[in-house]
Amino acid sequence: MARPRAFDEESVVSAVRDQFWDAGYAATSVEDLMRVSGLGKGSLYAAYGDKHQLFLRALQDYTDTSHDFLRRALTEARRAIDALRMLLEAPIGDHARRPADSGVRRGCLLANSTCELGNSDADVLAHARRAYETSTALISNCVDRAQREGDVPADADPVLLARALLAAQQGIVFMGRTGMDTATLTATARSLATQLLPDHSAD
Template sequence: MLNAVRDQFWGAGYAATSLEDLMRVSGLGKGSLYAAFGDKRQLFLRALRSYTEESHGHLRRALDEAPRALDALRALLKAPTDDVSDTGTRRGCLLANSAYELGNADPEVLDHAHRTYETSTALIGDCVARAQREGDLPTGVDPIGLARALLAAQQGLVFMSRTGLDTATLDLTARSLAARLLPDHSGD
């Protein structure tokens, strides 16, 4: 049920989601919805936290389970080009969408976005350090600096996808970013 609520906020945004929408997707009446979750904002924050926890779980697994860290980092950049359907990347990132919509008006959303991106940066930075240990990236590269660049590039691709950019162009852009940010140093 929380996933259905999250998808409603993700698809329509916070402001455009009505109480009636939330009752419809949750299957709960107004009284039950408020009793279980409090007000609309509290339900939204719970759905947003659920989304970011799930996203960090996926990110952790993707980065940790790849045989080579460099392959995981390249896959991170390519991920926004993998599913550009209306239900995939075209909706963007719920956290980024929410920070854009509510960040100036809701310090709690902005703080959550900041903490989430810091956690993502740390996870990616650990993967960069692993790629350095594996000899695929130069040891002089700052892992956190490169992690921030990779996250910014990946989120940029997500945004470009939301504008309707075609898959071939997105894929070419992702490969170009990977070539520049993650050059192959294994033969050095």
């Protein structure tokens, strides 16, 4: 009979995820993973496999959490158009909470990982494609609601607009990683919102 795990799996995965998020995959050593998790190499590998499998587990945790947050944000807003505009400014909130001298501008773990490993790791690339398609579907549903509420033209293609919004949001994330100030990021996000989601209330 297998012995029960004598550690909090959620805490371990969270700690490992943050390590990969801060340092990236290549720069994270097994010793780093042992340090942040508090587990020995044997325990880590017995529970999760090798470093690559542990990374994929942490990436899945990040994606699931992100999609849960996105789903709630898009469905609980009073009006869908407000949620769609919020989508573009959402990355700026995290940027503003992190001091400029923190030494870490995290960005999006999924985007970071795709940039680092997308050309060499088929598993990461496949995961990224699935994740972005899920995000697109969630945003597309919100666009559809905004159309029913009269805030987005009925002839707009929900999927194409959703992809444009997602691409714009990821652009804001990358700009934030360069150290661009919050005011500039906010102005850029609002300009994108004006162009992608113009106000049709007076039409």
